[in-house]
Amino acid sequence: MRRVAIIGGGAIGSAIAYFLGADPTGEAFDITVVERDFSYRQASSALSASSIRQQFSTAINIEMSLYGIDFFRTLGETLRVGDDDVPDIGLVEPGYLYLASAAGVHVLRENHAVQKAHAVDVALLTPDELKARFPWLSTEGIALASLGLSGEGWYDGYSLLQAFRKKAASQGARYVQAHATGLRRQGRTVTGVQLDSGETIDADIVVNAAGAWAAKVAEWVGIDLPVRGRRRSVFSFSCPETLPGCPLVIDTSGIWLRPEGRQFICGFAPPADRDPDDAPLDVEHEAFDNFIWPALAERIPAFEAVRMTGAWAGYYEMNLFDHNAILGLHPDCDNLYFANGFSGHGLQQCPAAGRGIAELIRFGGYRSLDLSPLSFARILENRPLVEKNII
Ligand SMILES: Cc1cc2nc3c(=O)[nH]c(=O)nc-3n(C[C@H](O)[C@H](O)[C@H](O)COP(=O)(O)OP(=O)(O)OC[C@H]3O[C@@H](n4cnc5c(N)ncnc54)[C@H](O)[C@@H]3O)c2cc1C
Known part of the structure; x- marks a missing residue:
């Protein structure tokens, strides 16, 4: 053997x-x-x-x-x-929503063509369609969006x-x-x-x-x-308002967010000059107040009233x-x-x-x-x- x-x-x-x-x-x-x-x-x-x-x-x-x-x-x-009990990873499939500014439209369309060629269940949305579907989202600065209609979510x-x-x-x-x-x-x-x-x-x-x-x-x-460890901080927060149908949103700023139970989590990729190899797993707390929260509140006005409830950091095992x-x-x-x-x-x-x-x-x-x-x-x-x- x-x-x-x-x-x-x-x-x-x-x-x-x-x-x-x-x-x-x-x-x-x-x-x-x-x-x-x-x-x-x-x-x-x-x-x-x-x-x-x-x-x-x-x-x-x-x-x-x-x-x-x-x-x-x-x-x-x-x-x-x-x-034994059936293992349950809590899979839900509300989709990913990629938001693109005018500068990002070309890449979004290119990616869309590749995805469609592989039978991915994805749709491009204009700002008006986006507003109709997700009224809680500001479409300011958005030229096009791409939404996964099934097969995408979290667990x-x-x-x-x-x-x-x-x-x-x-x-x-x-x-x-x-x-x-x-x-x-x-x-x-x-x-x-x-x-x-x-x-x-x-x-x-x-x-x-x-x-x-x-x-x-x-x-x-x-x-x-x-391959090197690249630290990524994740922040969890609560919001008094609910956002019906909220998918995992990737904002034009590069910040992502998604619901996590009754709360939300979010994160970001630091700029290349502030993204060292194998940094200690300390949460970059200042990032939340300095730019994540302002950017989130601009995109989703209900997030003006959020309260941070926790944070952690882990490594992307990044292939450089x-x-x-x-x-x-x-x-x-x-x-x-x-x-x-x-x-x-x-x-x-x-x-x-x-x-x-x-x-x-x-x-x-x-x-x-x-x-x-x-x-x-x-x-x-x-x-x-x-x-x-x-x-
Ligand atoms: C904040 C964050 C968000 C992420 N989001 C997503 C996401 O949304 N979707 C997605 O698909 N992926 C995501 N990822 C990436 C994903 O989590 C990883 O790609 C995946 O978990 C890697 O699994 P792994 O088993 O290779 O690594 P690990 O889970 O790190 O396992 C490696 C194991 O090796 C052990 N080990 C290392 N060296 C030794 C040694 N010398 N001797 C014995 N044991 C050793 C470690 O203890 C560790 O348990 C995210 C990662 C992070 C940090």
Whole structure:
């Protein structure tokens, strides 16, 4: 039986563990997931905004999320363990609403054409149509908008991670709480994962699913993985008014917001010159008062009266090369698989990435969705796959 060691037991590592163990008639694997913190305090999967959309600019991201939403809709039965309660990730589908100023109309239309070619359920709205649909929204400065009519929304990321983990464990995957500190290597092959306890887990196959910390794992075998932790703060707030039908709104300022139960959450991407690698996970509190709240209140006048109720910060595991996932083998090493660099859209892609990496390991190639556009080769050959819709 081939032994697989997965470094990182977040949503990506756990989805890979699940898909590897999900085929009872195929080859069986001896799977160990090495996760240093079972409470997932810093894991992106637990600190995520946990949303899903098909409004991307590249075919591969659209296809991955189309599979993601199908998987999420039926997850309860798929990931149920025996007679236990059906896992519930609280999926809702109110859509994403992208707002564009006159300068952004061209890109919005271009993206719309790509999305329509992939049968995404999305519509372009004029400012008048927008006002009719969402009377609580100011259309000042908006020239066009794009609304997902189905298949887009949000869910609970931590429950998703736990559902994958519990199902993977029920299929035989072993979760070990330990810090991986190195890889044992023989020529082009990795033979084991070294732990801080001094122990080594022997392995025929190793998977790097270490999220924002994945570059360290790659470094152990001399591979330069262009993935860094980029801190993203999320703020929650309450508002005395309700906003009927409120989708996840992406404002022209780049700020996003969405309902979260009876409250709202919002966030932003800091400008490039204030977005260092691997910054400590301290919330950028001043950002809320300085520019998030004023911009929100301009777009949605009811937000004049909001009250901040909480905040947290987590890492985007950012692929600095082209803001897309890096999946599969590196040409220098025959059995170290990468599933990294999701750059803010990894949670919705964990079903597609998990299934894809499991196929690569099992069959030596993709069988369902061809994820080769996300291979390491594009980086080595300097062929960026640019995703314009990074939030
Ligand atoms: C604020 C925020 C908002 C987001 N919003 C969205 C969104 O709306 N939609 C979406 O799809 N995605 C979103 N993302 C991105 C998404 O959350 C991530 O892409 C996804 O969770 C990555 O999963 P992962 O398993 O690779 O990483 P993680 O969940 O971080 O898991 C990696 C695990 O590896 C472990 N680990 C690392 N190094 C070692 C080691 N040496 N030894 C042992 N264990 C190790 C860590 O402890 C960690 O648990 C968001 C992220 C953030 C931070």
